[in-house]
Each structure stands twice: as structure tokens, then as C-alpha cells.
Amino acid sequence: MKPARSTICVDKLLDAAQTVVLQGGAASITLDAVAAEAGVSKGGLLHHFPSKEKLIEAMVVRIVAEWRQDVMEAIEAQPHGPGRVARAFLAMSFEDHPDFADCVRRSTVVLLTALTANPKLVQPLRDVYRELETLIANDGLKPGYGEAVLSAIDGLWFSKIFGTRDVSAERSAAIRASLARLVEEGVAGVEGRMESKQTKGAGA
Amino acid sequence: MKPARSTICVDKLLDAAQTVVLQGGAASITLDAVAAEAGVSKGGLLHHFPSKEKLIEAMVVRIVAEWRQDVMEAIEAQPHGPGRVARAFLAMSFEDHPDFADCVRRSTVVLLTALTANPKLVQPLRDVYRELETLIANDGLKPGYGEAVLSAIDGLWFSKIFGTRDVSAERSAAIRASLARLVEEGVAGVEGRMESKQTKGAGA
DNA sequence: GTCTATATCAAGATAGAC
DNA sequence: GTCTATCTTGATATAGAC
Numbered sequence: 001m002k003p004a005r006s007t008i009c010v011d012k013l014l015d016a017a018q019t020v021v022l023q024g025g026a027a028s029i030t031l032d033a034v035a036a037e038a039g040v041s042k043g044g045l046l047h048h049f050p051s052k053e054k055l056i057e058a059m060v061v062r063i064v065a066e067w068r069q070d071v072m073e074a075i076e077a078q079p080h081g082p083g084r085v086a087r088a089f090l091a092m093s094f095e096d097h098p099d100f101a102d103c104v105r106r107s108t109v110v111l112l113t114a115l116t117a118n119p120k121l122v123q124p125l126r127d128v129y130r131e132l133e134t135l136i137a138n139d140g141l142k143p144g145y146g147e148a149v150l151s152a153i154d155g156l157w158f159s160k161i162f163g164t165r166d167v168s169a170e171r172s173a174a175i176r177a178s179l180a181r182l183v184e185e186g187v188a189g190v191e192g193r194m195e196s197k198q199t200k201g202a203g204a
Numbered sequence: 205m206k207p208a209r210s211t212i213c214v215d216k217l218l219d220a221a222q223t224v225v226l227q228g229g230a231a232s233i234t235l236d237a238v239a240a241e242a243g244v245s246k247g248g249l250l251h252h253f254p255s256k257e258k259l260i261e262a263m264v265v266r267i268v269a270e271w272r273q274d275v276m277e278a279i280e281a282q283p284h285g286p287g288r289v290a291r292a293f294l295a296m297s298f299e300d301h302p303d304f305a306d307c308v309r310r311s312t313v314v315l316l317t318a319l320t321a322n323p324k325l326v327q328p329l330r331d332v333y334r335e336l337e338t339l340i341a342n343d344g345l346k347p348g349y350g351e352a353v354l355s356a357i358d359g360l361w362f363s364k365i366f367g368t369r370d371v372s373a374e375r376s377a378a379i380r381a382s383l384a385r386l387v388e389e390g391v392a393g394v395e396g397r398m399e400s401k402q403t404k405g406a407g408a
Numbered sequence: 409g410t411c412t413a414t415a416t417c418a419a420g421a422t423a424g425a426c
Numbered sequence: 427g428t429c430t431a432t433c434t435t436g437a438t439a440t441a442g443a444c
Contacts, residue, residue, distance in 0.1 A: 009427095027320045030419060042421090044428045052420065111366060116231045116320045122366055129368040144378025147371075148386070151379060152352055154359030154368075162315065162326055164333040164358070167351075174348025175355065182352070182386050213409095234437060246439090248410045256438070415440075422433075 010048055010058070013038050017059050018106055026113040029056070056114050057121050063103075063110045064124040070100055071132070082140030082190060083183045085132075086149045090183070093153050094176040108161050145186025149179050214252055214262070217242050221263050222310055230317040233260070261325050264318045267311050268328040274304055275336070286344030286394060287387045289336075290353045294387070297357050298380040312365050349390025353383050 016038035021029050031052055035045040049055040074088040092100060114121035136146040152175075159165040167175070220242035225233050235256055239249040253259040278292040296304055318325035340350040356379075363369040371379070 025320070025323060031421085032419075041429055043423095043430075046421070047427060050421090112316075112320065115366065116229070116316065119229065119367070125366060126368055129363075133369065142382070144375065144380070144382040147375060148356055148379045148382040151359030151363070152356040154362040155355030155357065156359075158358040158362040158365075159333075159355070161362075162319065162329060163323070164330055165337065171348065171351060175352045176348070178346070178348040178352040178386060178390065181389055182382060185385055185389070186382065235439085236437075245411050247412075247441095250439070251409060254439090409444105411442100411444075413441085413443100415438105417438085418436095420433105420435085423431085424429100425431100426427105426429075 013040070013045060013048055013055070014059055014062055017055055018063075018110060021109045021113050022106060026109060026116055029113055031055075053118060053121070056110075056117050059110050060114045060121050061124050063107050064128055067103055067107050068128045068131075070103055071128075075135070082187045083146070085135045085139040086141060086146045086183045086186070087180075089149060089153050090176055090179055093156060094172060104157065104160065108157060112161065140190060141183065141186030142189030145182055145189070149182060152179055217244075217249060217252055217259070218263055218266055221259055222267075222314060225313045225317050226310060230313055230320055233317055235259075257322060257325070260318050260321050263314050264325050265328050267307075267314045268332055271307055271311050272332045272335075274307055275332075279339070286391045287350070289339045289343040290345060290350045290387045290390070291384075293353060293357050294380055294383055297360060298376060308361065308364065312361060316365065344394060345387065345390035346393030349386055349393070353386060356383055 013034065017029060017034045020033045020037050024033070029052075031042050031045055034055065035042045038045065045055075049058065070092065071088070074092040075085055078084045078088045078091065111122060111125060132150065133147075136150055137143075139146045156167075159167070217238065221233060221238045224237045224241050228237070233256075235246050235249055238259065239246045242249065249259075253262065274296065275292070278296040279289055282288045282292045282295065315326060315329060336354065337351075340354055343350045360371075363371070
């Protein structure tokens with residue numbers, strides 16, 4: 001009912017936990033390290049989170065909510081029409097949004113931490129993805145096109161996580177252009193089917 | 205010079221380590237667990253791998269080599285011509301190759317294990333990716349198209365790792381079709397530029 | 409080359425003072 | 427609600443017998 005000071009405190013602890021994993025990697029999260037980073041004792045930390053798992057769980061919930069918020073805002077920022085969601089993902093992922101880039105970096109390491117601690121803790125992310133899949137499915141594109149774009153974005157996350165690719169700005173722009181082309185194809189496919197209604201019914 | 209029995213033994217230990225992480229997750233790898241799975245004592249295990257990190261390192265080297273081998277064979281299996289590499293990735297990732305699906309499952313968990321233990325251990329994967337980027341860059345596609353396909357494949361790995369998406373066979377086929385379409389676009393883009401040679405020289 | 413036994417240590421969690 | 431002190435566990439790695 002009145003979580004004023006308590007919320008502030010919890011947020012401070014979650015910030016500290018994020019800082020720890022961001023600086024030291026997923027495996028470096030210990031109650032000692034988080035407590036030290038937050039400037040409290042282990043006892044004080046454990047008063048708010050009865051276990052390390054609860055702490056990680058809260059981290060996941062918060063970061064996923066933040067990311068979901070960014071996604072929704074990115075969609076709102078796009079003009080209505082077919083491919084709106086797909087275009088939002090492209091804009092979000094390829095344009096220079098330092099805040100969002102930060103969110104991605106934090107998200108990846110937090111999610112990794114959760115995954116290794118206990119795969120069930122990743123559930124909030126899965127829930128948002130289910131939501132996104134519905135949005136993509138209703139994005140007005142030919143089936144598979146929006147999903148492919150989303151998958152390519154996931155692939156960028158993958159490469160951030162494992163450090164597999166260092167995309168130059170030039171190459172990044174080329175990738176974005178090709179994905180934008182794919183969205184156009186997806187739009188055209190649907191419009192084409194709408195214009196020429198002679199297609200053999202239950203194709204999809 | 206003569207690694208006959210020694211190699212067999214090492215392979216047995218690496219198999220055991222893989223089994224452990226495959227069954228219990230990345231965090232479950234302990235010297236005790238691996239030794240038990242291999243049917244040796246901890247001392248016996250540590251005789252071959254002086255530290256846990258060395259064990260993980262060897263796991264990574266082996267699984268990455270195996271995966272690279274699969275990739276190269278998939279490329280060989282494709283007809284020559286523009287988009288060969290991109291098509292190989294699509295074939296590998298979407299067709300029913302139980303062996304390869306297994307390789308992917310093992311790879312992901314092994315790489316996760318390495319990443320959390322020490323990010324430097326993932327280096328063999330990064331090396332192969334650099335190799336792949338060269339192959340993709342010379343695949344005869346318009347810039348960005350092959351890279352986008354590779355990124356989408358990475359995205360499938362991402363979703364396997366985090367369990368974010370359950371792709372139905374139908375949707376999977378649709379995604380593949382759209383990516384195949386993207387490859388065609390990439391081929392057409394280059395052929396278009398080749399036919400009309402009025403382009404400004406040093407584009408690539 | 410493989411084993412047992414053990415040293416060492418770090419980390420999660422608890423108890424109870426303030 | 428925050429602290430200090432402590433318990434307990436489990437894991438890495440070593441030492442030395444066989």
C-alpha cells in the first residue's frame with residue numbers, strides 16, 4: 001500500500017546486483033559482493049531477499065519489465081500499418097539509442113545469471129516473448145516474415161552474449177537494410193494476396 | 205605422437221562432462237559430478253585436466269570443432285553459386301538432421317558453461333565465427349543479406365538457450381521460406397548490379 | 409595412472425544483538 | 427530494519443599411497 005522507502009531500498013539493492021554482474025559476469029554474483037556494492041551487510045541484504053534466488057528473480061522481473069516498456073514505446077513510435085511491429089524492432093535495435101543499448105547489455109547479463117542459477121527464473125522473459133509473438137503474428141505481414149526479423153534481432157543479442165561478431169557500423173547498416181527489405185517483401189506478399197483474390201484458398 | 209589410449213580416455217571424460225551439463229545445466233558441472241559420470245575418481249579426472257577450467261576449455265574446443273565440421277559439410281552439400289553458404293545454413297538449421305540438432309543442444313549448454321566460467325573460454329567459437337563471416341562476405345550476395353540470415357540462425361539458438369519461443373513446424377517452415385526469399389533477394393541484387401555495370405566501382 | 413584422504417576456502421544462510 | 431558473528435555445506439585442488 002505504501003512502498004515508498006521500501007521500494008527505494010529494494011531498487012538500490014537490485015541496482016547493486018546488476019552492477020555486480022555487469023562488471024564481473026554472471027558467475028560473480030554473490031551475496032557478499034552485492035551487499036558490498038550496495039553498501040549494506042549480508043544480513044541487511046537477506047532481510048529484503050530471503051535467498052539469492054529471490055534476488056535474481058527480482059532482477060529478472062525488473063529488467064524484463066523495463067525492456068518490455070522500451071519495446072512497447074518503440075512500437076507506439078512507429079506509424080500504423082502492416083509491419084509496424086517489425087519496423088519497431090529494427091528501429092530499436094539498429095538506431096542509436098544509448099539507453100536502449102544499455103538496457104540490452106544489462107538484460108543479457110541478468111538473463112544469463114538467471115539462466116545458470118535456475119532456468120525457471122527466465123520465465124518472465126518467456127512470457128513477454130509470447131506476447132510479442134502475438135503482436136508479430138498480427139502485424140499484417142506474410143507468415144514467417146515478422147518472425148524472421150525478430151529472430152535476426154535475437155541473433156544480435158546472441159552475438160552480444162558470446163562476443164561472436166563485431167559488427168561495423170557499415171555492415172550493421174547493410175544488415176538492417178536487408179531486414180527492412182524483408183519487411184517490405186512481407187507487406188507486399190499480403191497486399192499481393194489481397195489484390196489478387198484468385199489464390200487457392202487455404203494456402204496458409 | 206601416439207595419443208591412442210590417452211585420447212580415448214580424454215574423450216570419455218569430455219563425454220561425461222557434456223552429459224553432466226546436458227542433464228543438469230551449466231551450473232551443475234563439478235569435478236565430483238564429472239568424475240562420477242565418467243566412473244573415475246576426482247583424482248583420476250584431475251590427472252588429465254589439471255583444473256576445472258582446462259576441462260571446460262577442452263569441452264569447448266571439441267564441440268566447436270564438431271560444429272564447424274557440420275557447417276563445412278553442409279556447405280559442401282550445396283551446389284556452387286551465389287548464396288551457397290547462406291543456403292547451407294538454412295538447410296542445416298531447418299531440415300531434420302537429428303545429429304545436428306543434438307550437436308546444437310550440446311553446443312549451447314557447453315558454450316553457456318564456458319561463458320559463465322570464464323568468457324575467454326568461448327574464444328574458439330569466436331574464431332570460427334570470424335571464419336564464417338569471411339565465407340558469408342564472399343558468398344556472392346548483396347552486402348548484409350547473408351549476414352542477416354546468419355543472424356536469424358543465431359536467433360534460433362538464442363531462443364533455444366532461453367526457451368523464449370516454441371516454433372511449430374508450420375511456423376518454422378514459414379520462417380525458413382522468408383529467409384530463403386531473402387537469399388534470393390540478395391542474389392538478385394548482385395546479379396542486377398552485374399548486368400548493369402554502370403555502378404560506381406569500388407562498392408565492395 | 410588411478411585411487412583415498414584431506415587441506416583450504418568461499419558462499420549461502422541463520423541467530424541474535426542493537 | 428540493520429548489523430556482526432557463526433554455522434554448514436560443498437567444491438577446488440593437493441598430497442601421497444598403491
